[in-house]
Amino acid sequence: MSVVAENLVWGVKRRTIVADVSLTVASGETLGLIGPNGSGKSSLLRLLAGLRSPLSGRVEINGQDIAQVSRKALSRQVAFVQQSAATDTNVTVADVVCLGRTPHRSALAGWSEGDEAAVNRALDRVDMASRRKQAWQTLSGGERQRVHIARALAQSPQVMFLDEPTNHLDIHHQIEILRMVRDLDVTSVIALHDLNLAAMFCDRIVVLEAGALRASGTPEEVLTQDTLREVFRVTAHVSGASANGRPHIRFISD
Structure with a gap:
């Protein structure tokens, strides 16, 4: 089941948090959302999942505008996994x-x-x-x-949205959970902090900066030294395809 976002805009008061973002997720694909803190990843996920309504733009899931679908009907197709949840x-x-x-x-x-x-x-x-x-x-x-x-x-569900599902977990559980999600027979959109994990488990990656889409493509196309320097403000060496066919990032301290 595909996901298409067209010119999404959302914000609070006078602050724009998601700025004219368009993207497409193919059926069965795992798309990663990366970007610095405050770049709009969580807000964009909630717009895509129908948990928030955009100020302008639209989201289609399997060709249907989700604004025209009831919350219950949408919940039969779409699942959202938040960063963490606690209960007493x-x-x-x-x-x-x-x-x-x-x-x-x-x-x-x-x-x-x-x-x-x-x-x-x-x-x-x-x-x-x-x-x-x-x-x-x-x-x-x-x-x-x-x-x-x-x-x-x-x-x-046929589509899953996951907001930092590996946050605060040790590396074993991070890899275990992302491998499990990747192997599910669903379309997935995952917000991630760890760039190497995004490279390992995502078919394509979208980079957000200040709410705007900065880059989109395969891990090899997106995770470049220039993008890491310009968006994340870090110096890094990006190796060629590793044993699993994905790039590997080695951060360099000044």
Whole structure:
């Protein structure tokens, strides 16, 4: 399922946060959003997912303007994974993942075999089936992120938007989660801080600076020494294609 954004503009009061951004994500593609802090990555993700309405411009998912789609109908197609979530409620892993079935159920409908099957599939895909009865509060940060993704998968989405899903995780869990997302049979848009992880796991990358689209293309096309210097204000050496066919960035201290 494809995602197309045309001339998106959004801001608060007199401050423009997303400035005339247009992009296309092909069906099944993993697109990375990178940029300095405050570049508009999270705001753009929420516009693409329909969680915010642009001041101007439009977003189409599979050729349909999402402004013309109800929130519940859109939630059957699109899932959003935020950076982190906390709760003091005494819930289990399964309780959290079951929330992903909300868009598919009416107010009076009971829990169905289809709902249970969707939850089980989601837990299996993130390797958390054995933890389904475990209390949420006892999970590690990486395990909680996998449960967040399982809840999104329980929606049976065709598009996933993920806002810094590896934030505050150790490198093992960062790689584990991004590999899992890349291997899912969905279209994905992921905001990331780590440029080498973006190079490893994204088919294409969009660079944002001050809310505007600065560069777009494959990791090899986008992650250049000039772009890193001009946008991120760092000096770096970018090697040629590594063993996995992706560039590698080595930052150089002054």
